[in-house]
Amino acid sequence: MSAQEADLSSPLDGDTATDLAIVGGGFTGLSTALHAAERGIDCLVLEARQIGYGGSGRNVGLVNAGLWLPPQDVRRRLGEARGAALVKVLGEAPGYVQSLIERHQIRCEVTRTGTIHAAHSPKGYADLARRAEEWHRLGAPVELLSREEAAELIGSRCFHGGLVDRRAGTINPMGYVRGLARAAQGAGAKVATGVTARKLRRDGDRWVVETDRGAVTAKSVVLGTNAYSDDLWPGLKKTFTLIHFFQLATAPLGDRGRSILSGGQGLWDTGPIMFSLRRDACGRLIIGSMGTLVGGITGLSRRWAERTLGRLFPDLGKVAFEHCWHGRIAMTPDHLPRIHRLAEGLYTPIGYNGRGITPGTIFGKAMADLLAGGKEEDLPLPISEPNRVPSAPVMSRLYQLAFTANQLVKSL
Numbered sequence: 001m002s003a004q005e006a007d008l009s010s011p012l013d014g015d016t017a018t019d020l021a022i023v024g025g026g027f028t029g030l031s032t033a034l035h036a037a038e039r040g041i042d043c044l045v046l047e048a049r050q051i052g053y054g055g056s057g058r059n060v061g062l063v064n065a066g067l068w069l070p071p072q073d074v075r076r077r078l079g080e081a082r083g084a085a086l087v088k089v090l091g092e093a094p095g096y097v098q099s100l101i102e103r104h105q106i107r108c109e110v111t112r113t114g115t116i117h118a119a120h121s122p123k124g125y126a127d128l129a130r131r132a133e134e135w136h137r138l139g140a141p142v143e144l145l146s147r148e149e150a151a152e153l154i155g156s157r158c159f160h161g162g163l164v165d166r167r168a169g170t171i172n173p174m175g176y177v178r179g180l181a182r183a184a185q186g187a188g189a190k191v192a193t194g195v196t197a198r199k200l201r202r203d204g205d206r207w208v209v210e211t212d213r214g215a216v217t218a219k220s221v222v223l224g225t226n227a228y229s230d231d232l233w234p235g236l237k238k239t240f241t242l243i244h245f246f247q248l249a250t251a252p253l254g255d256r257g258r259s260i261l262s263g264g265q266g267l268w269d270t271g272p273i274m275f276s277l278r279r280d281a282c283g284r285l286i287i288g289s290m291g292t293l294v295g296g297i298t299g300l301s302r303r304w305a306e307r308t309l310g311r312l313f314p315d316l317g318k319v320a321f322e323h324c325w326h327g328r329i330a331m332t333p334d335h336l337p338r339i340h341r342l343a344e345g346l347y348t349p350i351g352y353n354g355r356g357i358t359p360g361t362i363f364g365k366a367m368a369d370l371l372a373g374g375k376e377e378d379l380p381l382p383i384s385e386p387n388r389v390p391s392a393p394v395m396s397r398l399y400q401l402a403f404t405a406n407q408l409v410k411s412l
């Protein structure tokens with residue numbers, strides 16, 4: 001929508017061969033391509049629509065450290081050694097994303113003043129205190145904010161406190177993903193858009209990716225399709241519960257919006273149906289929550305956004321909304337992402353649970369390290385087998401009902 005980086009589109013002309021075929025032009029696929037090309041691997045990205053069409057271009061733009069789960073829970077679920085290693089690499093990941101932005105001069109409105117996890121209730125505040133305690137033990141620059149301190153930073157008295165993480169920041173996500181595509185191309189990767197991978201088959205020691213524009217033969221394949229996975233690898237889209245997250249952007253607010261998130265931090269809250277807020281470089285407020293967009297720019301979601309902004313910032317007055325969209329999120333049962341080896345030479349990092357800027361970038365780099373001769377043991381996550389989640393379709397529908405009900409109730 002407002003990204004300064006240009007969209008990059010280039011067709012695939014007939015059959016071709018490469019070392020590494022990458023399906024999906026989001027953070028995962030393009031980070032894989034960039035790092036693989038930098039390591040001298042010949043690679044080709046196949047994106048069905050446009051760069052950033054999936055979650056990567058529809059994102060809030062919170063470049064957060066760690067995972068959605070508190071760090072102590074990541075360690076408990078993955079075991080001490082693997083858990084601590086993942087927490088460390090993802091704790092440092094915002095710095096890595098920022099260094100890529102710097103190195104490749106990606107125009108994505110990057111801010112480096114942190115993000116705020118805001119407490120929606122006393123219980124939410126207790127959860128933040130538990131997170132803060134563990135991050136402090138690990139030496140991370142996070143600060144637990146009192147109610148007054150949170151009110152000052154956010155410009156709203158509605159929260160019970162907050163946790164500001166100074167490692168984190170914000171970006172225009174479409175700018176970042178397009179910039180990754182430009183950087184990958186600059187490093188020698190080929191990027192083809194408007195190409196749907198239809199089938200994967202083995203031919204001797206090679207993979208053949210059959211697309212609607214020709215066949216691509218490759219030694220290895222990485223699927224970076226995440227929540228947008230289709231039937232390319234049968235059963236893959238049944239390994240997670242699909243939920244949606246919608247957003248609306250106001251017109252630029254000028255001086256009226258200056259006291260809102262005045263330090264440039266992006267925000268999300270501790271509510272069970274989380275909401276998010278960011279102010280972009282043009283002074284638009286971008287507000288969102290879980291669920292699909294209902295009724296477009298004039299319908300229920302817009303009323304929810306108006307009421308929510310009115311509750312948070314009673315002095316703001318009426319605002320105009322210019323854009324709205326939603327995107328898909330892949331949730332795993334334990335809220336941990338996965339790296340699956342689907343077959344020999346065929347990998348997919350997947351299931352980011354709504355936290356994909358840093359994991360997508362880091363897991364893409366890890367894929368490139370592996371395919372350049374690294375060991376599976378050095379991946380940030382242990383390799384796992386894909387497991388179907390039988391309850392996923394029912395859960396998706398129940399979540400969507402709850403999310404729409406939430407919009408309704410909060411629009412009254």
Ligand SMILES: Cc1cc2nc3c(=O)[nH]c(=O)nc-3n(C[C@H](O)[C@H](O)[C@H](O)COP(=O)(O)OP(=O)(O)OC[C@H]3O[C@@H](n4cnc5c(N)ncnc54)[C@H](O)[C@@H]3O)c2cc1C
Binds near residue numbers: 046056227246
């Ligand atoms: C609304 C929203 C807000 C979010 N906010 C944040 C946030 O603030 N911070 C954060 O860290 N994370 C956030 N996330 C999560 C994050 O955006 C995702 O985890 C991340 O974008 C996943 O990146 P990816 O590259 O793995 O997949 P995607 O970006 O989803 O890319 C998958 C791509 O694969 C393509 N594709 C699928 N099948 C095929 C095929 N057969 N052939 C060719 N191409 C195919 C799709 O067209 C798509 O472009 C948000 C997600 C959403 C939806």
